[in-house]
Amino acid sequence: MSINHFPSVVIVNHPLAQHNLAVIRDKAACGDVFKCAFDRLASVLLIEATKDLPLQLTKIETPLMKAAVPMLDLDYTVLFVPILRAGLGFSESALKLVPNAKVCHIGMYRDEKTFKPVWYYDKSPAQFKNPDKMKVFILDPMLATGGSALAAVELMLKKGIQEKNIVFVSVLSAPEGLQKLTVAYPSIKIVTTAVDDKLNEHAYIMPGLGDAGDRLFNTDK
Ligand code: PRP
Numbered sequence: 001m002s003i004n005h006f007p008s009v010v011i012v013n014h015p016l017a018q019h020n021l022a023v024i025r026d027k028a029a030c031g032d033v034f035k036c037a038f039d040r041l042a043s044v045l046l047i048e049a050t051k052d053l054p055l056q057l058t059k060i061e062t063p064l065m066k067a068a069v070p071m072l073d074l075d076y077t078v079l080f081v082p083i084l085r086a087g088l089g090f091s092e093s094a095l096k097l098v099p100n101a102k103v104c105h106i107g108m109y110r111d112e113k114t115f116k117p118v119w120y121y122d123k124s125p126a127q128f129k130n131p132d133k134m135k136v137f138i139l140d141p142m143l144a145t146g147g148s149a150l151a152a153v154e155l156m157l158k159k160g161i162q163e164k165n166i167v168f169v170s171v172l173s174a175p176e177g178l179q180k181l182t183v184a185y186p187s188i189k190i191v192t193t194a195v196d197d198k199l200n201e202h203a204y205i206m207p208g209l210g211d212a213g214d215r216l217f218n219t220d221k
Pocket residue numbers: 083084085086087108109110111115117140141142143144145146147148149177203211212213214
């Protein structure tokens with residue numbers, strides 16, 4: 001699948017991203033091995049995802065003199081939105097990376113027969129205050145059919161966030177999900193490590209890495 005089809009998609013080719021993706025794809029990687037590689041990969045993806053955060057010149061005093069230097073613009077709120085469960089895998093890295101970032105948890109699971117997302121949790125406010133000054137990062141390792149991603153985006157838009165202020169961060173993407181998300185929301189930047197071949201008959205990404213939530217939380221049978 002040519003990436004030119006998806007101009008809003010950034011594939012993170014950093015060697016540490018590609019290496020750690022290979023580690024977590026391996027079915028033998030479990031427990032701490034999976035978690036450690038996932039954390040490393042999450043940090044690299046999040047650095048790419050946050051590279052357009054606004055800066056402002058700020059006055060500081062070095063040991064030698066006063067200076068005006070670029071720092072994060074504190075007028076903007078950085079909000080991370082992990083989709084439970086598997087999106088939780090990003091939370092620790094996200095909070096370590098961005099000072100004063102907020103986290104808003106939302107939860108949905110994919111129905112096994114219809115593959116449609118089923119909501120079970122929404123910790124976001126009815127409407128965000130000052131949404132024009134927010135940068136929102138939706139976090140979910142797997143963009144498969146795109147149903148869960150679309151549901152999360154629609155929730156954010158309903159609560160006042162502008163499309164251009166949303167970034168979707170995934171570890172792995174299927175062409176089907178990318179197509180759906182980019183056609184519906186062309187201004188949303190999508191940051192991912194790889195676009196795999198296709199979905200199988202159970203809507204799993206192939207070759208993929210299996211069930212991301214199960215592997216992160218050791219719940220595979
Ligand atoms: C997985 C994954 C995404 C969703 C992707 O969640 O973490 O949220 O499937 O599939 P989609 O693009 O077809 O919507 P799952 O339903 O397995 O829940 P879990 O995170 O609790 O394991």
